[in-house]
Amino acid sequence: MEVLAQAMRSLSVADDNTDLNLVLKVINENSTIPVIVVDKSGKAQIFRNVDLKGRNYADSLRDATRRAAIMKGSGRFVRISIDDRTHDYIDVCYDDSVILKRLAYYPYVQLGVVFIFVAIVIFALLASKKAEHNMIWVGLSKETAHQLGTPISSLLAWIEIFKEDYPKEPLVPEMEKDVKRLQIIAERFSKIGSLPALCSVNLIDVLNHVIDYMEKRIPSSINLIRDLPDHDVVIMLNTSLFEWVVENLFKNAIDSLSGIKGTITVKVTEFTDIVSIEISDTGKGIKSKDISNVFCPGFTTKKRGWGLGLSLAKRIVEDYHKGKIFVKYSDVGKGTVFCIELPNNPKLISLSSAD
Incomplete structure (x- = not known):
């Protein structure tokens, strides 16, 4: 800009014998830097590379004067x-060129690209870690179901023998119920990792079935x-x-x-x-510090728990x-409320399961 200003000064004081080729070349080669030349009173005289708003040249000069003051x-x-x-003078007012303005934004663009790249890497690592955890739990579940299969089959056979030898023994039917419960548990473990089939059922019947089973197996002190x-x-x-969740x-x-x-x-x-x-x-x-971790794999407050x-x-x-499952309320010494929210739209859940 100093070179350009000197070229304008040379142009303003030039006489008929002055060689203006270099001066004009310096001035004409400015195609990127916004320039407004104002006189001593601050009124714009000429402008170059400035996007002005005006219906005519006079309006443009007024806008140029305003921009030059800024x-x-x-x-x-x-x-x-x-x-x-x-003591007459002119002021050559200027602004950053297009390249300089772009360069001012480039570091932010670069930081944005780096941030997006880092976010993608972190997301990929978390997804990979989650997938690895899922594979571990799925493998553990299926192996558990496989290991339970053999003793359950043996227990079923022994119960059939007990039925023949002790047909009037009231404990045998209860034993059979517990073994069948083991079968259900093994079946549940085997379903982990694969998309289970959903069907239209009465939620009240499901809950009553679980409550009836648990009611016979809890201490008398619990209501x-x-x-x-x-x-x-x-x-x-x-x-x-779902019965597994409730249990x-x-x-x-x-x-x-x-x-x-x-009371429960x-x-x-x-x-x-x-x-x-x-x-x-x-x-x-x-x-309160444990509420956010209760659903994390491996977290337990029990001495013997996985x-x-x-x-x-x-x-x-x-x-x-x-659906959603969360701790709705908990206070030490007062109790806990777990809440399950399930969609009440059979068509919606059917489509989600099909996907």
């Missing part, structure tokens, strides 16, 4: 003395309360897997009431789009049934 205010001008005797609708609530479920929540509630009297309540609330199932207890509760129950329950509810 440039001068930011210190972007070079003053050229025209006549030392009269079970059913807060269920009188009418059928038909939704899309995989009965075997896990029941077992956690029973563990929290270990050694104390308390099962409540179903039907809304337009969802069905809410709440399983609450009046037990020990969960510490920390898989709630993580598998979350997978069954969210991945297979397109």
Whole structure:
């Protein structure tokens, strides 16, 4: 800009004998730097490479004058003395060229590209880690189902023998129920890792079946309360897997009431789009710092626990049934409320499962 200003000064004081070739070349080769030349009063005289708004040349000059004042205010001008005797001068006001403006944004563009690349890498690593965890749990589940198969078959055979030898023994039917329960558990483990089939079932019947089974196997100090609708609530479920989820929540509630009297309540609330199932207890509760980790694989507060129950329950509810499971309330010494929300739209869940 200083060279350009000197060229303009040379042009303004040139006489008939001055060679202006170099001067004109310097001025004409400026095709990128916005330039506005103003006189001593601040009025624009000429402009170049400036995008001005005006219907005619006079309007453009007024806009150029305004723009030149902004440039001068930011210190972007070079003053050229025209006549030392009269102290006359002009100001060559300028702005950054297109290239400089672009260069100002390029670091942010580069940082943005780097950020996106880093985000993609982190996402890929997390996805890979999650897939690896899923493979571990799936392999563990299927191996567990495989290992349970042989002893269950033997137990079924022994029960048939007991039925023949002790036909009137009341404990044999109960043993048979427990062995069949083991069969169901093995079947559940075998379904982990594959998309289970969902069918239209009455949620109230499913919950009553689980409650009836658990009611005979809990301490007498625990009171079970059913807060269920009188009418059928038909939704899309995989009965075997969903019963597993409810049983896990029941077992956690029973563990929290270990050694104390308390209540476990099962409540179903039907809304337009969802069905809410709440399983609450009046037990020990969960510490606030642990609530966010209860569904993480391997996390457990029990001395003897693998920390898989709630993580598998979350997978069954969210991945297979397109629902939600979360801790709605928990207070140490007062109890915990687990909430399951399932879609109340059979068509929607059918399409999701088909996909």
